[in-house]
Amino acid sequence: MKPESVILLFSGTKPRHAPLLDSAVRAVHDAGLAAVCVAPSKVALTSGEPDAWGVYRPGAGHEGVIEAAHEASGPFHAVRVISLFEDDVRAAAILREQLGVEGLTVEESIYFRDKNAMNVRAEELGLRTAIWTLPHTKNHVRQFAAEHQYPIVIKPYDGVSCTNTYKVTSDEELDRTWPLLQAQRHDYRVEAFIHGKQFHVDTMVRDGEVLFESVGEYTAQILENWQDAPMGSVTHPATGVHREMLDAARTVVTAFGLRTGIAHTEFYLDDEGTLTFGETAARMAGAWVPSMYRHAYGIDLAYDSVRAEVEPGYTPAGDISGCTGASYLWSSATGRIDRITDADSLSALPYVCHVEVNKAPGDVLPPVVGTRGQDLGHVVVTGKSPAEVSENLRDIHTRFSVLT
Structure with missing residues (x-):
């Protein structure tokens, strides 16, 4: 009998993506299953190699991903197919149907990828859309x-x-x-365009039951803040309109077909207080959010979502009480770095949980692109309230500087 395995689709290409795959592989192994990783290239992992690699040519599309997955998983009996990035959601659904594996189907995956179908289905569920x-x-x-x-x-x-x-x-x-x-x-x-505040809701479910959920308010609307300042988010207690967001996200992701897995959903709260559905994705959050949950709540989105999906008795053990926030570190400077605030000086602040500074004197900064900017690093902070967390993030950005 072939050993049971989990196929992990991983399309990350940057060094900061590797820890996500590392956590996912560790979760599969801790559940007593074999891990088959399918990616555009092999990734160096710190907590153990996968049991098989399926490598495809970058840009090969779904066909290349699926072909590599079949080839790598031949010696195993796949019991789950999990996509760690949004690009692979449809490929994962196709593989499930080909292999007879339970989970999100091709039809259901369309609602998470095709924003036209997504919005129509959300409207059918009674949600307001743009x-x-x-x-x-x-x-x-x-x-x-x-x-x-x-x-x-x-x-x-x-x-x-x-x-x-x-x-x-x-x-x-x-x-x-x-x-x-x-x-x-x-x-x-x-x-x-919706004027107002933008939020993200992260929902982990198993058989329709919520195992973890959190709502965060972006420090600015992403499209209003494009290339202008550091992006981040601040969590809110599950009360009032934020409770409504959590409930709406649960309704959307389960009605779309995700009964077991993790989803990242966005909402807008306009100037009149009206809640509008933005979009949803059948994968974990990216950017600063995994680090925020890991260092402030003890929730490892990659590890806990994969482990919960493949092991029915597993429940994440993190503590989601309290308020937290995180954001990228940011500068408008360009050119060769002469001086940059170091991580140790920021880590010494009492409200800082974690900080990473990815650049050093001598590195060259290109012009700012997108919301991540020049990939200077990120910071995670806590506070007694969302307002205090926001103030702590502002304090960080006042203290952080780059001279070129």
Whole structure:
């Protein structure tokens, strides 16, 4: 009889992604199963090698991922297929159906990847969504903006994070943006911009039962803050409208088909206090969020979500009481670093749980790109309330400096 295994789809390409796979492999082994890792390249792990690697050519698409998975998992009997990144959600669903493994199906995966289907299904569930349309012609988009007012958001219907996403504020800006998408217009959607606060909800479920959930408020709307300041988030107690977000996220992810696994869902709270569903993903949060939960709550999203999915009796042991926050470290400086605030000086602050500074004197900083900036590092802080946590993050950014 073939040994039972878990296939882990991993499309991470940066050094900061490796610990996620390391935790996932460790979780599979701790559950007494074999780990089969499928990735664009082998990754050096610290807590034990997987039992098999399936390596595919970068850019090979779902077909390449699936072929590598079948080849690597041949000596094993797969009992779970888990995608650690959003790019692999559909490939994982295809593999499940081919291998007869339970979990998110191809049909269900569409609701987590196709934002057009996602929004229609959310509306069917009674959630408010942003007003949207498809960019059939530039004039159609212009008329949409005239009816619903600028700014508007143009983004891929199956995008990841804010890649190839455009916040358009005028007809003139639409004229400049249109050539970037006109040949692929049917891969895009257009939304009315929602003014207000942006939140993320992270939900871990098994057989529909919530094992872990948390709601965090972004320190700024991502598209309003693009390339302008450090991005982060601050957690809130599960009361009032934040309880509503947690409940809505649970409704969405389970109704979409995710009965066991982890999801990252976003909401907006507009200036009138109206809650609007943004989008959801059948994978764990990225950016600073895993570090925030690990160092402040004792929850390892990669380890705990994988372990809970493959071992029915496992329950995460973290303590989610209290308020916490995290953000990237940020600077607008460019050029060769002469001096940078070191991690030890920030770690000495009483409210700091964890800090990483990824750059040192002599490194060269490129212009700021996206929300992560120049990958300077991140910080995790605590406080007695969301307001105090926010103040602590502001204090960190006042103390952190880079001279070039």
